Amino acid sequence: MKRMPLAADSIKSQLKKLAKEFALKYKGEWFVYAWVSKRENVLLEYIMGCPDPVYSKYGLTEKQRAKNISKFLASAEFRKCLKRYGGQVVYKKEWNKRRFGDNSKLLKLYNKFKKKDAIALLTMTNKKKEKGYLMKYILRHEWIHILLKKNNIYFQKKGRKYWPYDEGLNEYMASFLDNDLANLEKHMKNEKYPMEKKYWEYAIKFRDLLKNKKGSLERKNFLSYLSRL
């Protein structure tokens, strides 16, 4: 009997293709993922300094966020966040074990992926539609982040405020894979969430900057140069 290829495998072959087109290094073992509850996902985003305005209200630095966590937990925003689904990448360097001293689930994950630099986390769900979207688009998005960071193309190394560049480049690459670069403006127009509107805005910048960079090496060198600026 022929087995259906796993969604994760199909994403890996897309990443491989991307790596080839942009002269990036690729290793299948870099890419792992795990499921966490929506609550764990929200709390991790909050504490790791995710720039979503929902969280930024409670502080811009990790220290301020930690100080305001009970206020956040008691808020209507937190309850709203619990309905969202999605993913994130947790980089091991930033994953300070002590922070999760009382959360054995996250500690277990930490130990399970001890040898990995980064883990993509996805929100657990029973809903077929959510799961399909997570496995098709969200996991690819999170793994593109890992691919770029492994190749040292990471704008936020200069500071958290450069996140729109990392997200924009990620969105550009996903659209590149989907042959969808002509529709970025349309997606930006249809996007209601302000933070994600920015993703498209920056994807357009990358598309325009990379327009005349034809060869894979030329593209890679240009991106490396930009991220070092």
Ligand SMILES: [Zn+2]
């Ligand atoms: Zn992202």
